[in-house]
Amino acid sequence: MVQTQSALAVSDVWKTFNPNTPTERHALCGIDLTLAEGDFTVVIGSNGAGKSTLLNVVAGEVSPDTGRVIIGDDDITLAPVHRRARYVARVFQDPSQGTAAGLTVEENLSVALKRGQYRTLTYSLTGARRKRFAEALEPLGLGLEDRLQTQVEMLSGGQRQALSLIMACLQHPKALVLDEHCAALDPRTAEAVMAATIHAVENSRITTLMITHNMQHAIDCGNRLIMMHEGKIVFEASGEEKAKLTVEALVERFHLSDDKALLVQ
Numbered sequence: 704m705v706q707t708q709s710a711l712a713v714s715d716v717w718k719t720f721n722p723n724t725p726t727e728r729h730a731l732c733g734i735d736l737t738l739a740e741g742d743f744t745v746v747i748g749s750n751g752a753g754k755s756t757l758l759n760v761v762a763g764e765v766s767p768d769t770g771r772v773i774i775g776d777d778d779i780t781l782a783p784v785h786r787r788a789r790y791v792a793r794v795f796q797d798p799s800q801g802t803a804a805g806l807t808v809e810e811n812l813s814v815a816l817k818r819g820q821y822r823t824l825t826y827s828l829t830g831a832r833r834k835r836f837a838e839a840l841e842p843l844g845l846g847l848e849d850r851l852q853t854q855v856e857m858l859s860g861g862q863r864q865a866l867s868l869i870m871a872c873l874q875h876p877k878a879l880v881l882d883e884h885c886a887a888l889d890p891r892t893a894e895a896v897m898a899a900t901i902h903a904v905e906n907s908r909i910t911t912l913m914i915t916h917n918m919q920h921a922i923d924c925g926n927r928l929i930m931m932h933e934g935k936i937v938f939e940a941s942g943e944e945k946a947k948l949t950v951e952a953l954v955e956r957f958h959l960s961d962d963k964a965l966l967v968q
């Protein structure tokens with residue numbers, strides 16, 4: 704057991720894909736990142752900067768070549784994805800990835816309640832549990848609390864993504880990773896899901912890493928921001944400095960005005 708005060712620490716993490724081949728890619732080059740409990744950190748950077756690889760290392764999808772990932776007091780560097788479910792919840796870009804289409808809204812939420820435990824296909828949907836689900840869904844403002852028995856395949860992409868978010872937060876994971884989870888949604892729905900994200904993360908104070916290419920979301924969300932480039936963190940802002948950032952200042956500061964990937968509004 705490693706003693707640490709942080710909620711999530713990524714320490715000197717390196718990752719090279721296809722080493723010593725013509726397709727070698729240095730995705731992460733000595734990443735150090737320490738988040739306190741409740742930190743909501745936005746991750747931005749150009750295409751290929753290493754953002755998804757960083758989140759994959761935290762979520763256990765990718766093993767670092769060297770370095771450590773520590774959550775609370777537990778070193779989870781070598782923990783497989785299924786064991787990390789007790790620690791890390793994730794929402795992907797594709798709304799269909801976080802929910803089971805053939806199950807109802809309440810069945811999906813019941814599965815989410817079993818995060819990190821051995822899952823069975825038995826759901827005990829008590830009145831108390833349905834009330835808890837309805838209370839979790841109600842702040843989304845999408846009316847899902849009245850559709851607990853609706854098959855998820857009947858929901859829109861935005862509704863499914865909002866449900867994925869609530870499912871990810873339901874058991875209060877120690878860390879939440881959001882990988883461009885609004886990128887596949889139409890602009891209006893993306894705004895609704897982002898508002899739900901801010902509400903869910905800030906209310907529950909879940910330590911969160913969120914990738915976005917939307918600079919306005921990067922400005923509006925979270926108390927910390929990191930910018931990655933070529934596998935390194937090249938800029939960090941937190942607290943008041945983060946609150947004072949503007950889209951223009953970010954673009955100007957990093958001479959990114961010609962990088963369209965960073966300018967999706």
Ligand SMILES: Nc1ncnc2c1ncn2[C@@H]1O[C@H](COP(=O)(O)OP(=O)(O)OP(=O)(O)O)[C@@H](O)[C@H]1O
Pocket residue numbers: 720721728729730748749750751752753754755756757
């Ligand atoms: N599984 C993989 N196999 C080989 N190379 C990979 C793999 N995953 C990522 N890479 C490479 O590692 C580098 C970092 O990729 P990563 O997906 O982490 O970047 P990103 O910042 O998330 O980019 P984007 O914004 O385009 O999604 C890139 O050069 C990418 O091509």
